[in-house]
Amino acid sequence: MELFTNQVLAGIATGAIYACMALAVVMIYQAIDHLNFAQGEMAMFSTFISWQLMQWGVPYWGAFIIALALSFVGGIAIERILFKPLAKAPVLTNVAGFIALYAIINSSAGLIWDFTIKQYPTPFGSSPFLGSQLISTHQAGMIGVTVLLLIGLYFFFQYTRIGLAMRAAASVPESARLVGINTSWMIALGWGMATAIGAIAGMLIAPVVFLEPNMMGGVLIYGFAAAVLGGLTSPFGAVVGGFLVGIFENLAGTYIPGVGNELKLPIALALIISVLVVKPAGLFGRHIVKRV
């Protein structure tokens, strides 16, 4: 029983990271109808920036905040420079754009910081949380920061005018323009926020997977699995999907014989395919209630 509880809690902790990545993917998907394959690399780059700042002597939370701000601006810049001109281009052109972005960021990180694996600090320590052996303080910290982020985002989208405008621009762009919303900037803002959310995920998972240019590869696949499971049209679903995938991954690795650590990734891919076959809209995908 203790093994089970332990695995579920550890699953929730990594699930929090998947939830952030899934949320970032869904936010951009809602805004421009494309999957951002470079989301993981963007998060990795943000994490490197925070690491570099710490190397220069900036304390952890200072580096955290500066990296977030730079990610936000960087996300907006990527949208303005690369994807705004592609807005009306065919799907494959956009896919090529995302793959190019992936390659560029990955190689730039390798060029600047090289490909050797680096230690990344945790501000929470890694002792047992509240004296319990079930979960470490860093895992508890991952869950805590994610929950705070989610609550903040909920209030932002539900109760602020700019959040309302962003939702409107994503759901019916033409009507949004007709009430005076600059939908183009709302998309850019969505990119900025998604990039910052990804940065949080990167900085929280880095102490676990260690810092290197390919650190987010696996994490992003789980993020995609979470987004597909929850429904690509539902931010709430993406978050739920993230936690579910995290728990499922850990339990499968522990209890299904032969899976272990090596086969965990194919399980995420199998999950993506199963969901797309059985329930393409995902658990919380859009069911628009409509009367004609």
Add this chain to the structure above:
Amino acid sequence: MTTLLNVKDLRAYYGQVQALHGLSFSLNEGSLTTLLGANGAGKTTTLRAICNMVRSTGGIEFDGKPLNNRSTESIVRFGIAHVPQGRGTFTTMTVEENLQLGAITRKDNAGIISDIERMYAHFPVLKQRHTQQAGTLSGGEQQMLAVARALMLRPRLMLLDEPSFGLAPLVVRDLFGILGKINREDKVSILVVEQNAQLALELADQAYVIETGRIVMSGNAKDIANNEEIRKSYLGY
């Protein structure tokens, strides 16, 4: 009477296809003007051209200021509210959020809150359903919501694209009654595009008839309604 909207030699294009062939008309401040014509005559295109939602050339002046080459969202800020065909409801959001979106360019929070209450007084059914998803409203209720959303801008000019479309005759009467009231009491100038010519002419004071992208007739709404020849040849009733 001052001219609020002045359209001169408007030509609009969908790709290579020209939809408007040099259309000119004007609308006086405070008036309720209707644009009539058959399917495909260019009524919707005219409204879309005013809000720069379709490529066009020619002059469009609002209150003496040219609107050409401005983005749709900045034209809204002049006080032009456009209720598009199909109503443009934000179906996944609540009724109240739809109303708040109508006022998204305004900064006066107190005014917005009191205006929402005013809309609920105009359209009591919206108050009953203010927390409901707008997509679950009936067609008539959604049209009411669309008009209310447009009014939340405190517009000087409201553009309505076939408000009667798909509604029961009684609901249409109701709606047109409200439009007349808004025009008289709130001093909102209205340009309404309609296929239901009879009803539109009863409501409007000024009318234009479009055929294949050109104005073929204009004048006082009553005169046009009383002219049997025009009615038979252009309006089909």
